[in-house]
Amino acid sequence: MGAMWLCAATASAAEAYDFPFTDPFKATVFGTPEAYKADLPALEDINRKVYGIDLFPEQDAPEVFWYHEEFQYSVVYQEKPAPLVFSIAGTGGKFDGGKMTALERAFYKAGYNVISITSPTHANFIVAASEMKIPGYLEKDAAEIYSVMQKTLAHAQGELGDKLQVTDYYLTGYSLGGAHSAFVSKLDEEQKVFNFKKVFIVNPPVSLYNSVIKLDGYVESVGTEGVKNTIDSIFARLGENVSHAERVELSDEFLYSMFVKAGVNDAELAQLIGLAFRISSTDMIFAIDVMQNWGALTYKNHTISKYESISHSFARGSQIGFLTYFERAMIPIFSEKEPGLDRAEMIDRLSLTSLAGYLMSSEKIAVVTNSDDIILTSPDLAFITKTFGDRAKIFPHGGHCGNMDEKVWVDHMLAFFAADN
Amino acid sequence: MMTFKQFRNVSLAALALLLGACSATPELEADAIEPVLPLPENRADNGISNNNDPWEGFNRRAYYFNAKADEYVILPVVNGYQWITPELVQDGVTNFFSNLGEITTFMNSVLQLKGERAMTTAFRFATNTTIGLLGVWDPATKMGVYKEREDFGQTLGHWGVNSGPYLVIPLLGPSSARDGFGTLVDTLVYNAVISELGMKEEEELALALLRAIDTRKNIPFRYYGSGSAFEYEMIRFLYFRAREIAVQR
Numbered sequence: 026m027g028a029m030w031l032c033a034a035t036a037s038a039a040e041a042y043d044f045p046f047t048d049p050f051k052a053t054v055f056g057t058p059e060a061y062k063a064d065l066p067a068l069e070d071i072n073r074k075v076y077g078i079d080l081f082p083e084q085d086a087p088e089v090f091w092y093h094e095e096f097q098y099s100v101v102y103q104e105k106p107a108p109l110v111f112s113i114a115g116t117g118g119k120f121d122g123g124k125m126t127a128l129e130r131a132f133y134k135a136g137y138n139v140i141s142i143t144s145p146t147h148a149n150f151i152v153a154a155s156e157m158k159i160p161g162y163l164e165k166d167a168a169e170i171y172s173v174m175q176k177t178l179a180h181a182q183g184e185l186g187d188k189l190q191v192t193d194y195y196l197t198g199y200s201l202g203g204a205h206s207a208f209v210s211k212l213d214e215e216q217k218v219f220n221f222k223k224v225f226i227v228n229p230p231v232s233l234y235n236s237v238i239k240l241d242g243y244v245e246s247v248g249t250e251g252v253k254n255t256i257d258s259i260f261a262r263l264g265e266n267v268s269h270a271e272r273v274e275l276s277d278e279f280l281y282s283m284f285v286k287a288g289v290n291d292a293e294l295a296q297l298i299g300l301a302f303r304i305s306s307t308d309m310i311f312a313i314d315v316m317q318n319w320g321a322l323t324y325k326n327h328t329i330s331k332y333e334s335i336s337h338s339f340a341r342g343s344q345i346g347f348l349t350y351f352e353r354a355m356i357p358i359f360s361e362k363e364p365g366l367d368r369a370e371m372i373d374r375l376s377l378t379s380l381a382g383y384l385m386s387s388e389k390i391a392v393v394t395n396s397d398d399i400i401l402t403s404p405d406l407a408f409i410t411k412t413f414g415d416r417a418k419i420f421p422h423g424g425h426c427g428n429m430d431e432k433v434w435v436d437h438m439l440a441f442f443a444a445d446n
Numbered sequence: 447m448m449t450f451k452q453f454r455n456v457s458l459a460a461l462a463l464l465l466g467a468c469s470a471t472p473e474l475e476a477d478a479i480e481p482v483l484p485l486p487e488n489r490a491d492n493g494i495s496n497n498n499d500p501w502e503g504f505n506r507r508a509y510y511f512n513a514k515a516d517e518y519v520i521l522p523v524v525n526g527y528q529w530i531t532p533e534l535v536q537d538g539v540t541n542f543f544s545n546l547g548e549i550t551t552f553m554n555s556v557l558q559l560k561g562e563r564a565m566t567t568a569f570r571f572a573t574n575t576t577i578g579l580l581g582v583w584d585p586a587t588k589m590g591v592y593k594e595r596e597d598f599g600q601t602l603g604h605w606g607v608n609s610g611p612y613l614v615i616p617l618l619g620p621s622s623a624r625d626g627f628g629t630l631v632d633t634l635v636y637n638a639v640i641s642e643l644g645m646k647e648e649e650e651l652a653l654a655l656l657r658a659i660d661t662r663k664n665i666p667f668r669y670y671g672s673g674s675a676f677e678y679e680m681i682r683f684l685y686f687r688a689r690e691i692a693v694q695r
Contacts (some may be wrong), residue, residue, distance in 0.1 A: 051629045092670040119673055149673045253490055260687050268695040272592040308674045315675075320492075324472060325479040334470035339676045340495035341483040 042433040044422050049397035050294035052424030055281055058280065063435035065130040072188070073101045075121070078180050079153075080173075086152050087315055089329035093152035096173065100141035100181040101129045102113045106190040108222070109138040110442070111174050113209070115200030115426070117305025124199055127430045135439045140177050140190055143203060145169060146305065148312035158316045160309065161347075161355055163233065163375055167208035174209075175218060193445050195442055199426050200400075203229030203392070204377060210390060211383055223442050226325045226392040227372035231405035232376040234351070239400055241346040241364075243299025249343060252303075255296045262287035298399070298425075307342040310350055311335070314342075319354075377408070391416040391441050393434070395423035465613075468503030469473075494676070496681045499612040508614040509678055513669030515617060520662055527659050538582040540664060543657050544593065545574045545581025547637050550632045554596035558604045563594050595692070599628030603693035612682050618668075620685040 046052040077095030086094045099120050120141035132139045143150050145160040198206035203226040210224045230236035266286040314321045322342040360366045392413050428434050489496040503665040548571040555564035577585050610623030
């Protein structure tokens with residue numbers, strides 16, 4: 026009986042990684058298909074609350090951002106003493122994005138409390154939580170995230186009382202949020218507010234600059250007009266296929282099958298990824314522009330009414346990407362604050378290589394990525410393997426964050442948090 | 447006595463005034479400065495930043511109004527309904543109204559001369575109304591006869607009528623001049639059919655209310671939910687694209 030139990034346990038532990046897309050662009054865009062997903066409770070079926078806190082009560086949000094008066098976050102709670110995971114979203118990501126809620130469901134099932142934090146690059150963070158209001162400088166972002174974590178935790182405890190009892194703290198984040206986690210963990214070593222027990226970094230950029238060049242490149246290589254043509258062409262083919270489909274449903278599977286029939290190729294998928302990143306950057310730059318009164322894509326010295334058309338700002342802003350923001354805003358602003366800080370030094374600071382010593386020696390930190398992650402170069406991958414050693418788990422396929430709800434992937438994440446050392 | 451033509455002209459003029467009166471152009475302060483980044487030349491006219499939206503001032507106000515109506519009235523009612531109603535019953539209600547919706551789909555399939563679609567829709571309605579107990583169950587789908595959706599906006603589109611300007615309808619949400627008119631026609635037809643059932647006035651009202659709650663319940667969209675400043679632009683873009691595809695089918 027005991028032997029049988031053991032056999033069953035090893036068999037399930039050895040379940041093979043099963044992810045259907047060997048093409049990283051497809052993996053990134055489509056994510057994990059339903060049949061390959063870990064079996065997780067539905068979001069409606071877990072203990073979860075969404076709250077807003079007014080972190081700057083002495084000032085009002087600008088009228089155009091009337092809906093960002095409060096900083097929003099979600100908390101998942103076990104109603105008994107349990108460890109808590111802080112989870113940080115990727116570029117432009119909000120606490121309630123699909124990847125964030127998938128993590129919440131996985132952690133809830135495994136017995137953790139969770140607080141989900143919106144990325145510092147999202148307008149809600151910029152408007153309602155950031156003092157600096159110029160995100161991207163990872164170390165400085167980390168300080169703001171760290172402060173927000175403390176405030177959300179205190180707020181959630183105030184709201185939930187006994188329902189949220191925390192034993193230990195864990196940390197995770199995906200994509201840019203993964204890089205943020207590394208910097209937050211480093212800060213926590215000094216300030217020791219949480220004393221994170223484990224830190225799990227998911228698909229991080231090794232060099233933010235290199236990753237941005239890749240993502241922006243997907244748009245720059247064809248120009249915004251080229252992307253527009255690609256979108257038009259994809260919609261035309263989708264329309265053609267939908268009109269011949271036997272059955273039309275608004276499900277992921279249906280949309281995916283339409284994409285497959287439309288024969289959307291890698292170059293086009295790359296442009297879609299580039300477009301999504303460009304839209305996130307434009308959102309971010311708009312929010313910063315409004316808060317700082319730079320007058321880059323909005324009128325300087327002008328209060329935008331909540332009924333005013335800002336389509337012109339989108340048209341202006343979508344012409345530039347994150348890279349332009351880095352070159353024309355971040356470098357001049359931060360080098361003025363810190364004489365001697367040059368471009369090369371800045372690029373280095375926005376990368377995990379600047380934390381190499383810490384990451385190499387800190388046993389509590391693990392990283393997971395894919396050998397075909399589109400935001401990584403091969404030297405980036407080599408850095409991850411060398412720095413994290415056996416604390417790096419590199420899946421063969423999954424693209425950028427495409428496999429985050431695959432069964433074996435989720436098991437791996439939970440096993441790392443559950444392990445004693 | 448006003449003739450129909452006069453009445454129509456006055457109504458249209460009033461509507462145009464209402465839609466056009468609200469401005470979306472910035473009211474600039476004296477010291478405001480033009481943005482540094484230039485406005486790109488020759489913007490495509492069906493993109494995210496530029497679309498057929500001459501009534502943008504009205505539309506953005508309706509968008510905001512809808513968000514507030516959702517927040518203070520509609521969503522609390524929907525949540526209350528979901529709280530007190532067993533899921534099985536909710537699904538039955540959804541199926542029931544979906545079945546009644548086959549009537550306008552049938553009419554519009556006929557108007558587009560889509561014979562096969564009219565037949566399958568009629569089959570679904572007959573099957574679900576009888577075996578499916580007034581549409582509460584959907585045995586037709588299990589028989590492999592799938593639901594189609596045709597509305598009067600699609601019918602107009604099918605016969606070559608352009609979508610016309612974007613229109614955010616108070617309480618109903620994103621639409622266009624053509625599709626808004628289509629919604630009006632479909633509603634009149636639907637109401638005419640309902641009134642044939644010989645219900646009391648308060649029963650009709652209760653039914654209409656339940657239908658509204660069920661409709662909102664089944665739409666996961668939340669105004670300003672993305673937190674993006676350009677959500678309005680994104681929705682406008684996607685609305686036009688989705689309707690193009692719906693008309694094409």
